[in-house]
Every structure is written in structure tokens, then in C-alpha cells.
Amino acid sequence: MDVEKTNPVIVVKNLTARFGDNVVFEDVSFEVCKGEILVIVGASGCGKSTLLKIMIGLNKPFSGQILYQGMDITSVEEKELNLYRQNIGVLFQSGALFSSMTIKENIELPLQEYTDLDPVMIDTIIKMKLGMVNLAGYENYSPAELSGGMKKRAGIARAMALDPQVLFFDELSAGLDPVTAAELDDLIIKTNEALGTTMVIVTHELESIYKIAHRVLMLDKEAKGIVAEGKPQDLKKNATDPRVTSFFLRQKPVDPGEKRFYVK
Amino acid sequence: MTTTPAQKKCPEYYEIDAELEDLNLTLYLVGEFGLKNLTAFERDIRQEISRQKLNSVTIDFSKVCYLDSAAALALLQMEKDTNYQEIKFLLVNLSDESKGIFSVIHENALMQRSFRDLPDKDSFIRKIGQSSSDIAGDFAKFITFIGELIVAMAYMIRHPETLRGKDVFFYVQRAGVDGLPIVALIGALIGLIIAFMSYLQLKMIGANIYVPALVSFAMIKELGPIMTAILVAGRSGSSFAAEIGTMVVNEEVDALHTMGFDPIRFLAVPKVLATIIVVPILTVYADFFGIFGGMIIGVTSLDLTIKTYISQSIKSIQVFDIITSLIKAGVFAALIAAVGCQKGFQVRSGAQDVGKFTTSAVVTAIFLIVVTDSIFAIMFYYIK
Structure with missing residues (x-):
């Protein structure tokens, strides 16, 4: 799919996140375009999950903006933020299903709370x-x-x-076997193609990335921001940045300063 | 799931234009069709269809600029209904996006019966039977746990170096030191209430001088240990259950097992030991504050001096009473901590289980405290 660059759904502007004095990332800007599958990658601790939490309105950034239909979700009131939340869907790492409810009741909950549909229709939708x-x-x-x-x-x-506009996935295939992970990837692709849902996915799984990503954003801990952006295949082939190549080639980056002691 | 880019103007309303020709109805859908207006447009379309006898209904999508899966589903449901009435139902001029949305609706899934029905509500008799068997089972589990706890304690006594001293100290602080303010407050208030109530009665027969004795006797023999134990059950018994329960849910207890540690020795023993250390101390503390609370009434309402009040209090207290009170406190402590830990280990999965067993820990602990206290009352009477 060609990403329609001209049609951003979410615009992230100069976002900085901090925990106390610890800067997670600084001055991060990017756009999520309509209908695309944007995958955010990076080594552990680079702030992927923090970024996702800010994008879904769970955490507040230190500074910067996230615009959704012209509304800055980092600064709006809770009531408006709830409107935004009705337009997004989030899949947490472990699924985060409510354990005290059946699967049906889990799906029923948002439909009962936010729509005026009759129970029969809700059942059919489920x-x-x-x-x-x-x-x-x-x-x-x-x-x-x-x-x-x-x-x-x-x-x-x-x-x-x-039927959200944007779906967010945290650690999509973490803890799943390759077959299940592949099924999930297919489901993502199918849903994206059929419904045109925009998706933002955080994952480490290289195979998944090649299969599903229209565009990849790579965050880096040292750089405290985005170090690469583009189609996954292009990044693998053309990247010169050692941080990017080491990720896509699954190699430990070579540290010229590292001293090794060999035992003969 | 908008079907068109956002900048193309999409009216935030919907319109249905109807055109009837020889019993063939064409409905032109205009605007947005989704979850938000589903009930309304479904009603409108059904109204149009039911207005007269028809041969066919054609739904024209050329002016639809937003469609979601729920709206598509509603239209498919209408198709089924009209087909049932032998009216042809056609969807025309669908954009590719709209076709995509219809493609995700699987007829089989809609017809799929649930693999399992929800369990029926149990009958009253069945519930009584179930509860009785649960209570018996719980009791057996508790006895087993006490056995395991004693074994773990014995091991610890034989191998004192295996005791996790840091943990014991931590729980001494949590259950004991942090509980001081609330124990003091409740103790003082209880003393104050007893003094005041007995003063109201005793003044009628001029026996005010017995108020200090009554307060100290009641506090040291009964209320001190029992109030402290109930407070500790609420504060610490519940927290032990919730803590261990959450560890079970997070598979931390399984991790202990696989690493070859006995979870009871590792998790329960420090808590039980710490509670046995602190509850007697807290009880003495509560007793003092109870007597102090009574003294406030004694000095302000009974015209007793502090000295008289204290000497009257001391006169009524015997060393035997203090010792039995401390023994009671120790036993209560062991019960609270053991019940708390045992309930924690009973958690299987999920947040609800943690809540259920935390409640159960407090209720069971308080129940056992009262039962044990009555046994002690009779026992000490005969010993003395």
C-alpha cells in the first residue's frame, strides 16, 4: 500500500518524555497516515511503550503535542480525551481482558456504554x-x-x-509461538485491507515487521529519538547507521572502544 | 474506518432518499452510516420498506462517505429479513472500501452457536450443599496449612541461619510500627467510651471509684488483645493475603517452587513471625492508651486525681491477667498471619480471586479471633 503522506490521522510534534531527570526521548516528531500500518521498533528501554502510552492518552508528555483531528490530546480535558478514546482501540501486551467477564461481556462493554443499540443488535455485532x-x-x-x-x-x-479509526498494539507478538504470531499478522493485514483501519504497532519481531509494516520508525535509547524511518526492506538494504543495521541484521553493534580479553 | 479520506467533505448527518417505481424501491443513502446513528437509520430504512408491498429494494451507496462494520452488518440483517418476506434486496454502487467492510462479515460466524452455554444458576439447596462442602474443604486446607507452617517453623528453629531476617524486620515495621497510631487512637477511644459509659451507671450508686478498675480490667483482659487483633487482621492479614495472592497470579510463587524454595518458609514464616512479635507489643500499647483514655474521663468528670486513677487501676490488675493477655495476643497474631498467608496461597487466577480471598482472610481471621477468645476465657477461668 502506498502511504498517503498528505493525509495524517495523528500528528506528533516535538514530543519529549521524561521520568524525573531521565529523558526518555526528546523532540520526536512524526505523522501517522490514514490507513497505514506504522511499526515502532527499537531496543528495550528506548521509549517505545512510553511513546505508545502517550499516544493513547494514558501518560502525559513532558512537552510537545499530539494532534488528532486538530485536537491536541496532550492538553485537552478528560471529557474531550474520552471522545478521542472512543475513536481509538488499544490491544495491550497481555490482551488485558477483564478476567471477571466472559469474552462476550468484554466486547459488549464499550458497545453498551457508548451506543444506544438494542441488545439483539449488540449480540449480532459481537x-x-x-x-x-x-x-x-x-x-x-x-x-x-x-x-x-x-x-x-x-x-x-x-x-x-x-470500529475505531486507529488501532494501537503494544508488543503485538510478544510471548506467542511463530504460527500464532503469523496468524495474528495475517489478521492485522486483513483487517487493515478490508476496513482501512490505521494501525500503530510496537513490536520487536523482525518477521512481523517485514510482513505487516508499511512504514517503520526506529527509536534509539542513546539518540533519545528517531534514528530511522522508512519501509522495512529499504531500511534493511540501504541503512548505513550502525544502530539500524544491527537491529535489522540482528547483530550486536560493534563497539570500537570495547576491549576483549582472549584466553588462549 | 472511514471509507474516504477525511478532507473529502463528509456531512455529519445522514439522509435517505426514496424512489418508488412499480413496487421497486430504491433508497439512496447519503452521508455517514455508523454505530452512532445505527438505530436511527435502521429504523428509517425499515419504515420505508414496510410502507407498502414491494418486489425489490435497492440500496444505493454512491453518496455514502462513511460506513462502518456495524452499519454494514445492520444492512445485511435487513437483507435477510426482506429475503424472508420474498423481497429482493440489492446493494449497489459500493465503493471498494465499502466492499471491503462487507467482506469482513462472515455469515458462518453470525450463525455460529456458542460452543458453550452459560452455566445455569444453582438452586438454593445446591448452594447450601456447595457452601457446606466449601467450608469443610477450607477448614481442611487451613489445618493442612497450619501443619506445613509448623514444619517450616521447626525447620527455621533448627536452622536459624535460613530465617530471612530482613523480611521479618520489614514486616515488623509494616504490621507493627506503622500500626502504632491507629492502635493508639482506637485504644484511647475505647478506654474513654468504657469510662464514660460505666461512669453514667456507677454514679447512680456512688461507685465512681470503680471506674478506673473497670477500664483497666476490661482493657487488659479482653478489649486490648481483641481490638488490637481485629485491627491487625484488617491492616496486615488482608495485606498478606493480597500480597501473596498477587504473587501467585504473577507466577512468582511457581518461580519459588521451581527454584527449589518452599514458598511457605520463604513467604509465610517471616510474616507469621513478625506478627507474633508485634501483636503482643501493640496490645500492651493499646492497653496503656485505653487506660489513658479512661483517665481523661476520670480526671475531667469523676474528680479523681491522676495519681488516684493510676493507683486504682494498678490495684485491679494482676500479673496473671497481663501474662494471659499477652499469650492471647500471640495466638491471635499467629492466627491472623496464618489465615492471611493461607488465603493468599489459595488464589488461582485473576484480580477477582485476589479480592475474594483478601476479604475471606479478614473475615476468617476475625471469626477465629472471637472463637479462640471465648475458648481462652473459659480455659483461664479454670486455670486460675
Whole structure:
């Protein structure tokens, strides 16, 4: 898919995040374009999750803006932020399904709270959403009875309950076996193609990245910001930055200052 | 899931233009069709269709600029209903995006029966039976746990170097030092209330001088240990259960097992030991504050001097009472900590389980405190 650069859904402007004196990243700016799958990568501790949390309105940045339809979600009141939240869906690392509710009740919750639909229609919508994520028939299971991959898919169904404009995924394939991870990737691609949903995904999984990403943003801990941006294949082939190549080639970066002691 | 780029103007309303020709109805949808207006446009379309007898209904999508999956689903449901009434239902002029949205709706998924029905509500008799068996099971588990705890304690006594002193100290601080203010406050208030209430009664027979004795007797023999124990059950028993329960949920307890550590020795023993150390001390502290609370009434309302009040209090207290009170406090402490830890280990999964067993820890501890206290009351009476 060609990314329509001219049509950003979310604009991140000069974002800085700090924990006390510790600067996580500084002056980060980028756009999330309509219908694209944007993957945010980087080594552990580079601030990917922090960035995601700020983008979904859970944390406040130290400075900077995040614009969604002209509204800066970092500074608006809680009420307006809730409007934004109805337009996004988030899949947390572990699925974050409510353990005291069945799968059906998990998906039902946003539909009951935010729409005026009658129960029959809500039931049908739930069946449709479960069908989309290949979980048809699992309505009355509790989250504890599902496998890791199924939990994630149920989480996606809940995240998509209100047909959001943007879906966020934290550590998409963390803790999943390769087959389940690949199924999840297919689901992501299918959903993106069929519904045109914009997606922002944080992941480490290189295979996933090549398969699903339209565009990759790479954050770096030392640089405290974005060190690379582009299509994953291009980054793999053309990047000269050692931080980028080492990530895409899965190699430890060569540190010229590192002293090695060999035992003969 | 907008079907068109945002800058293309999409009206924030919807319109349905109807055109009827020889029993063939064409509905032109204009604008936004999604979750927000689903109920309204569904009603409107159904109204249009039911207005007269029809051969076919054609829905024209050429002017739709927003469609979501719920709206698409509603239209498919209408298609089913009209087909049932033998009316043809056609969707025309769909954009590629709209086609994509229809493509995610799987007929099979909609027809799929749930793999499992929700369990039926248990009948009253069944509930009673279940609860009885649960109570018996809980009791057995508690006894087993006490056994395991004693084994772990014995091991610790034989191998004192295995005791995690730092943990014990930590819980001494958490259950003891941090609890001082609330124990003092409650102790003082209880003393004050007893003094005031007994003063109201005793003044009628001119027996005011017995108020200090009554307060100190009641505080040291019964209220001091029992109030302190209830406070500790609420403060620390619950926190032990929640802490261990969360560790179970996070698989930390499993990790201990696999590393070859006995979770009871590792997690329960320091807590039980710390609680046994602090509760008697807290009890003495509560007793002092109870007597102090009574003294406030004694000095202000009974015209007793501080000296008289104290000497009257001391007169009524025997060393035996103090010792039994401390023994009681120690036993209560062991019960609170053991119940708290045991309930924590009973957690299986999920946040709700943690809440359930934390509550259960406090309720069971208080129940056991009262039962044990009544046993002690009879026992000490005969010993003395």
C-alpha cells in the first residue's frame, strides 16, 4: 500500500518524555497516515511503550503535542480525551481482558456504554467481531480459558468493538509461538485491507515487521529519538547507521572502544 | 474506518432518499452510516420498506462517505429479513472500501452457536450443599496449612541461619510500627467510651471509684488483645493475603517452587513471625492508651486525681491477667498471619480471586479471633 503522506490521522510534534531527570526521548516528531500500518521498533528501554502510552492518552508528555483531528490530546480535558478514546482501540501486551467477564461481556462493554443499540443488535455485532478474529462460538468462555493467541485475538475484537479509526498494539507478538504470531499478522493485514483501519504497532519481531509494516520508525535509547524511518526492506538494504543495521541484521553493534580479553 | 479520506467533505448527518417505481424501491443513502446513528437509520430504512408491498429494494451507496462494520452488518440483517418476506434486496454502487467492510462479515460466524452455554444458576439447596462442602474443604486446607507452617517453623528453629531476617524486620515495621497510631487512637477511644459509659451507671450508686478498675480490667483482659487483633487482621492479614495472592497470579510463587524454595518458609514464616512479635507489643500499647483514655474521663468528670486513677487501676490488675493477655495476643497474631498467608496461597487466577480471598482472610481471621477468645476465657477461668 502506498502511504498517503498528505493525509495524517495523528500528528506528533516535538514530543519529549521524561521520568524525573531521565529523558526518555526528546523532540520526536512524526505523522501517522490514514490507513497505514506504522511499526515502532527499537531496543528495550528506548521509549517505545512510553511513546505508545502517550499516544493513547494514558501518560502525559513532558512537552510537545499530539494532534488528532486538530485536537491536541496532550492538553485537552478528560471529557474531550474520552471522545478521542472512543475513536481509538488499544490491544495491550497481555490482551488485558477483564478476567471477571466472559469474552462476550468484554466486547459488549464499550458497545453498551457508548451506543444506544438494542441488545439483539449488540449480540449480532459481537458475533461479527468474533468472526472477524476467528473466535466465533467462544462468547461464553472466560479469558482464563483461552490460549495466549486467542486472548490477543479477543483483545483485538474488543479494541475494534466501536470500529475505531486507529488501532494501537503494544508488543503485538510478544510471548506467542511463530504460527500464532503469523496468524495474528495475517489478521492485522486483513483487517487493515478490508476496513482501512490505521494501525500503530510496537513490536520487536523482525518477521512481523517485514510482513505487516508499511512504514517503520526506529527509536534509539542513546539518540533519545528517531534514528530511522522508512519501509522495512529499504531500511534493511540501504541503512548505513550502525544502530539500524544491527537491529535489522540482528547483530550486536560493534563497539570500537570495547576491549576483549582472549584466553588462549 | 472511514471509507474516504477525511478532507473529502463528509456531512455529519445522514439522509435517505426514496424512489418508488412499480413496487421497486430504491433508497439512496447519503452521508455517514455508523454505530452512532445505527438505530436511527435502521429504523428509517425499515419504515420505508414496510410502507407498502414491494418486489425489490435497492440500496444505493454512491453518496455514502462513511460506513462502518456495524452499519454494514445492520444492512445485511435487513437483507435477510426482506429475503424472508420474498423481497429482493440489492446493494449497489459500493465503493471498494465499502466492499471491503462487507467482506469482513462472515455469515458462518453470525450463525455460529456458542460452543458453550452459560452455566445455569444453582438452586438454593445446591448452594447450601456447595457452601457446606466449601467450608469443610477450607477448614481442611487451613489445618493442612497450619501443619506445613509448623514444619517450616521447626525447620527455621533448627536452622536459624535460613530465617530471612530482613523480611521479618520489614514486616515488623509494616504490621507493627506503622500500626502504632491507629492502635493508639482506637485504644484511647475505647478506654474513654468504657469510662464514660460505666461512669453514667456507677454514679447512680456512688461507685465512681470503680471506674478506673473497670477500664483497666476490661482493657487488659479482653478489649486490648481483641481490638488490637481485629485491627491487625484488617491492616496486615488482608495485606498478606493480597500480597501473596498477587504473587501467585504473577507466577512468582511457581518461580519459588521451581527454584527449589518452599514458598511457605520463604513467604509465610517471616510474616507469621513478625506478627507474633508485634501483636503482643501493640496490645500492651493499646492497653496503656485505653487506660489513658479512661483517665481523661476520670480526671475531667469523676474528680479523681491522676495519681488516684493510676493507683486504682494498678490495684485491679494482676500479673496473671497481663501474662494471659499477652499469650492471647500471640495466638491471635499467629492466627491472623496464618489465615492471611493461607488465603493468599489459595488464589488461582485473576484480580477477582485476589479480592475474594483478601476479604475471606479478614473475615476468617476475625471469626477465629472471637472463637479462640471465648475458648481462652473459659480455659483461664479454670486455670486460675
